[in-house]
Amino acid sequence: MAFAASLSVLQAQASCPICLDYMSDPVTTECGHNFCCCCIQQCWEDLDDVFPCPVCQYHCPSRNLKSNTQLLRMIDIVMQLPATGNERKPLCETHGQVLDFFCEQDLELLCPQCRVSRAHEDHHLVPIEKAAAHHKRILGMDIEWLKEQVEDAEMARDMQPRECDELRSRLNNWRRKAQSKFLSLYCILRREQEEAQVRLVCKEQDVEGMLVENKRRISDHIAAVEDLLSEIAEKCLQTDVDFLRGLRSVNHRYEGLKAPEILPCEIKERCCVLPRLFGLQKMMSTFPVDLTLDPGTAHPDLVVSEDGKAVLLEGRMPPDSSYEHFAVRSCEKFASGRHFWKVHSRGRGQWSLGVCQESFPTDANTAPCPEYGCWQIDEYLPLFEIEDRWIGVFLDYELGEISFFNLSIKSHLYTYTATFTEKVQAYFSILPFSLINITILGEK
Numbered sequence: 001m002a003f004a005a006s007l008s009v010l011q012a013q014a015s016c017p018i019c020l021d022y023m024s025d026p027v028t029t030e031c032g033h034n035f036c037c038c039c040i041q042q043c044w045e046d047l048d049d050v051f052p053c054p055v056c057q058y059h060c061p062s063r064n065l066k067s068n069t070q071l072l073r074m075i076d077i078v079m080q081l082p083a084t085g086n087e088r089k090p091l092c093e094t095h096g097q098v099l100d101f102f103c104e105q106d107l108e109l110l111c112p113q114c115r116v117s118r119a120h121e122d123h124h125l126v127p128i129e130k131a132a133a134h135h136k137r138i139l140g141m142d143i144e145w146l147k148e149q150v151e152d153a154e155m156a157r158d159m160q161p162r163e164c165d166e167l168r169s170r171l172n173n174w175r176r177k178a179q180s181k182f183l184s185l186y187c188i189l190r191r192e193q194e195e196a197q198v199r200l201v202c203k204e205q206d207v208e209g210m211l212v213e214n215k216r217r218i219s220d221h222i223a224a225v226e227d228l229l230s231e232i233a234e235k236c237l238q239t240d241v242d243f244l245r246g247l248r249s250v251n252h253r254y255e256g257l258k259a260p261e262i263l264p265c266e267i268k269e270r271c272c273v274l275p276r277l278f279g280l281q282k283m284m285s286t287f288p289v290d291l292t293l294d295p296g297t298a299h300p301d302l303v304v305s306e307d308g309k310a311v312l313l314e315g316r317m318p319p320d321s322s323y324e325h326f327a328v329r330s331c332e333k334f335a336s337g338r339h340f341w342k343v344h345s346r347g348r349g350q351w352s353l354g355v356c357q358e359s360f361p362t363d364a365n366t367a368p369c370p371e372y373g374c375w376q377i378d379e380y381l382p383l384f385e386i387e388d389r390w391i392g393v394f395l396d397y398e399l400g401e402i403s404f405f406n407l408s409i410k411s412h413l414y415t416y417t418a419t420f421t422e423k424v425q426a427y428f429s430i431l432p433f434s435l436i437n438i439t440i441l442g443e444k
Contacts (some may be wrong), residue, residue, distance in 0.1 A: 007081060014071075014078040017055050017129035018043060020100045022075050027065035031058035034071055054130045102131035184409055192412070210263040217260035228253055280410060283394055287340040291330045291426055291440045297362065298328040302430070310439045313430045325352075325368060330426035330440075333358060339395045341426065342407065342441045345379065346388050349434020352376045355395055355402050356427040357420070368429065375402045375416040376427055381436065393426070 016023045018039035025037040033055045035043075044051045044063060051060040090099045092111035099109040105123040108114075115125060126134070228250075235243055235250055292308030304311050311328050343353055352368065354376025361372065368374035381387045390407035397420055404413040430436055 010078055011081075014075045018127055020098065020128070022079055023071070026068045026071045026075065028068045028071075029053050029058070029065060030060050031056055034068055037065065037067075040065065054127065055133050057134075100128060101125045102128055104131070181409060184411060214260075214262050217262070221260045224257065228257065280392070280405060283340055284342075284392065287338045287394070289332065289339040289341050291332055291341050293328050293428075293440065294331040295328075299326040302326050302328050304328060309441070310437060311428065311430075312437045313432075313434060325366070325429045326432065327362075327368070327427060327429035329356065329428075333423040333425045334395060334397055335423045336397050338397070341393055343391045343393065343428070344388065344439045344441065345381065345391070345436055346439075347434065347436035348381045348387065349436050350378060350380050350431040351434060351436050351438065352378050352427075352429045352431075353391060353393065353438075354404075354416075354427050355393070355424050358423040358425065360427075368427065370416065370418060374427060375418060376429070377404050377414055381434075395424070397424070 014022055016026075016036040016039050017033065018035055021036075023034060023036045026034050027037045027040060028034050029040070031053045033053055035054070040054070041063070043054055051063060052058065053060060090109070091097060092099055092109075092114060095111050095113040097111035097113055099111050101110045101115055102108070103110055103120050103123045103125055106120070109128065110120060110125065114120060231253075232250060235246060238246075293304050293311055295304045295308070298304050298311065302311050302313055308331065313326055345351060354368070354374065356368065356375070357373035360366075360368075360374050366372060368376050379389060379391065381389065391413075392405040392407045394403040394405070395401075396403075400418045400420060401415055402418070403415040405411065406413055426440070428438055428440075430438070
């Protein structure tokens with residue numbers, strides 16, 4: 001069996017890759033492959049400058065080929081050895097002839113009779129060894145690509161645990177942040193609940209006090225009316241002279257009798273903090289207003305940007321500026337409606353923001369407070385580090401509310417209630433010796 005296999009290999013090596021028969025007058029190309037001299041010349045018959053090897057497609061520089069006399073003698077010896085039958089050349093199962101060509105369209109081995117059949121009439125037919133070499137090269141490239149795919153897949157597989165750890169870490173961070181925000185929200189709601197309870201108790205006491213006072217006034221009025229009724233009944237029993245003599249006094253008391261003034265016990269409906277807090281995003285998107293700063297209202301030491309969106313306090317300070325308010329107002333003024341704007345501050349020190357009436361004094365020494373028509377809150381930034389702060393301001397003119405929100409943690413800061421009698425505008429101020437840049441925006 002081993003001898004037959006070796007003999008078959010030897011006979012294959014002695015065969016021409018083109019005609020698949022024993023080589024006659026064998027020649028060798030520069031790439032080292034051997035062919036019948038007539039087969040290779042016929043293969044290159046119509047070529048001028050490029051002469052590819054039928055096996056490896058190597059470009060031979062010329063038609064000059066070297067005769068291989070040693071291979072010729074070996075072929076003579078091989079031809080004298082006993083034939084191995086079908087072991088040397090495979091046969092077509094349909095026609096029993098040697099399979100010598102390969103159809104590139106159908107990927108089938110063909111014998112001479114298959115080659116001339118109508119099924120392969122216009123197909124590209126290639127000698128077996130040439131087709132095998134060509135497809136081995138293709139598969140070789142595919143093997144390299146598949147190896148790269150395996151390496152990439154293995155690398156991705158090895159990275160999965162690390163990516164999972166990173167994702168798990170990020171999820172844990174988000175979980176901690178969510179817990180912190182919910183805890184902050186819980187504390188805010190609890191504090192608001194306590195404040196609401198206190199307000200309700202105070203309001204209840206006020207209402208009870210007014211009800212007691214109203215009851216006293218009504219009782220006094222009833223007593224006065226009853227006294228007047230008794231006096232009138234007595235007068236009616238007197239003689240005509242006595243009756244008419246005291247009629248002026250009775251008429252005077254009757255005409256001066258008035259119903260008591262009842263103290264109002266109405267409760268003004270206020271927007272609860274809970275829906276205001278949870279409706280913050282809707283509030284931001286429904287009532288955004290794009291503000292610009294009015295340089296004409298700015299303190300001389302404030303620098304307003306050209307677009308009117310930012311303001312900062314210059315470094316120079318007058319010696320007597322300790323109690324001054326370096327303020328600036330918005331160009332926009334409001335006499336109705338609901339409006340929301342965002343304020344971003346960066347720096348260190350103290351600053352204020354809020355709403356003021358149009359008639360609020362521009363004097364830097366006038367303190368911004370509700371008594372003078374200015375409703376604002378103070379913000380403190382650390383003195384030893386630069387910090388960013390996002391504050392939201394919501395103005396409800398008809399309801400008379402100015403609410404402030406910390407947009408970084410979505411929390412409610414404070415709400416003023418007032419009765420507006422004139423136009424109002426946004427108000428900003430920076431305290432002396434602060435290094436702060438304030439920017440106002442519409443919708444973020």
